[in-house]
Amino acid sequence: MNAIEATTLKKVFVNRRGFWQQKRKSTVAVENVSFQVDQGELFGVLGPNGAGKTTTVKMLTTILLPTCGSGSILGFDLAKQTVEIRKRIGFTFGGSRGLYSRLTAKENLQYFAELYALKPDYSRKRIPEMLEMVGLLSRADDRVETFSSGMQQRLHLARALLHDPEVLFLDEPTVGIDPVGARELRQTIRALKQSGKTVLLTTHYMAEAEDLCDRIAIVNHGKVIALDTPTALRKRIRPESVIEITVSLDKASTIEQLIKPLDGKLRVESRVTENEHHYSLYTPAPESILEALAPSLQAKVIQGLQVRNQTMEDVYIALIGESERDA
């Protein structure tokens, strides 16, 4: 049995405007999204803002009803068995909203423990455990309004895990958190996977998805445009290396003259910052390009040079770019 199953899920929002002559405007947020997540798998949903990630999560967490299609969590039907699903899932939405700021961290968790009908003995033990896990035990009796957004995000995770759910939905869990806090949160997520939990994670941080997820679905305009393991996704696009070059603005023409004859051998992306010009040269044969660039390196025209393999970000940009062209 799959932990999560989505079959051609579709969500259309209808906005009505006007009083006498109502105008209806339909927005397709998610269109025919299908995927299965195995039990114990850490599954990533990656996509730009407005791609339909959060709407998909809201359908899977029973907050929204799909317009078409079907789905199940641990075998329970999304449309008909909502209470059974709600008992077995935990979820967090990105940002610091979703907590009672005038209550303490402990009081917030106590309240949600009641909403999930946890036995008093169990919640008395579980609440400090969860606060400890997210590093907030020492702040248990402080009001949430005194917490930073990172601390609130961690408290969200504690809340989501309070009833020990089998399936966890984390919608952009590291948004707004500093790098150290984000790394700690990623370690916690990894530990959750190791403890056998099924996790569906949405993010637009490529490195996060690559680092954590067993499989990744890339979504854009409400559709899944690619779904595979990070390694397989990287192989999908042309295997290329990336040569990153930085030059001062006045030397940009020199580099452009150098790379112009190599036109067929590489793809160039460039951007200008205040004092520098950055080039990303995508090529299957980096050695020949480096050879061509060697004289400028010696003449100190090039200020910075780095050769790297393609990352998930490159895969993401290529796939999203492709889907934009198709759209």
Place this chain on the structure above:
Amino acid sequence: MRDTLRFALRQISVQLQIRTFNLYSLLLFFIQPAIFSAVGMILSRAAGNAKPDLIYTVIGGGILGMWSGMLFTSTYDIRSDRRDGILELLVASPTPLRRIEYVRTFTNIAASLVSLLMAIGAAIAIFGFTFAGMNILLLLLAVGLLLYSLWCLGVFLANFLAWSRLSGSLVDFLELPIAFLCGFMYPIRVLPEWLQWISVVVPVRWALQALDSILLKTTKLDNYWFFISMSFITATLFWLLSVWFNRKVDDHIRITGELSSI
């Protein structure tokens, strides 16, 4: 049963901490009724009444505090939960939203009872009002029915707030018209006949008439049981409507996505 009670106590505690003990509630429960009562007394004196009619002045102020307490705090709960991103969490928990609303509305109304108690205190202190010769059990029953009527209206109106982001304005708009129909601002008998007919379905009107017949003895006690029955029947009707409506709301909010503030 024990679980339900524990949940109710926790919800009451949360409700008191986050909503009830704040400046807004203080204004709602104490200041607003006091202004209403003062204006009522001034108007009554200007009309040549040596002794102002308690029900439309002092007691009316107390009832206004309870009415506003029910209307604003119960609806404000959902508005602020939606704004703070909590409404989605409540709906997606295994506890039905209806159950949460039941306890919240009860807490708000029970807390607003302080307005009525203050008003009765003022009536005793300023007007020499006394409980002597009153049937206290019948008085408590009338107060109980008043609370029940307000609670039924509160849980009914809460559905509208959950239904749509825009319905908050509708509830604000309803405040005064329904208050007129309750009969604590003006006597029901001075309203046009068609409005008097509409007021038949307002449970608070009957509970107030029952309270009036005990507290001020302005109507015959024989009518007391009629008022009590009407209050109970109309209030229960609103509660049944709220149960029916709640099922529609559950489906509707999952279709429209109106749970979030954006």
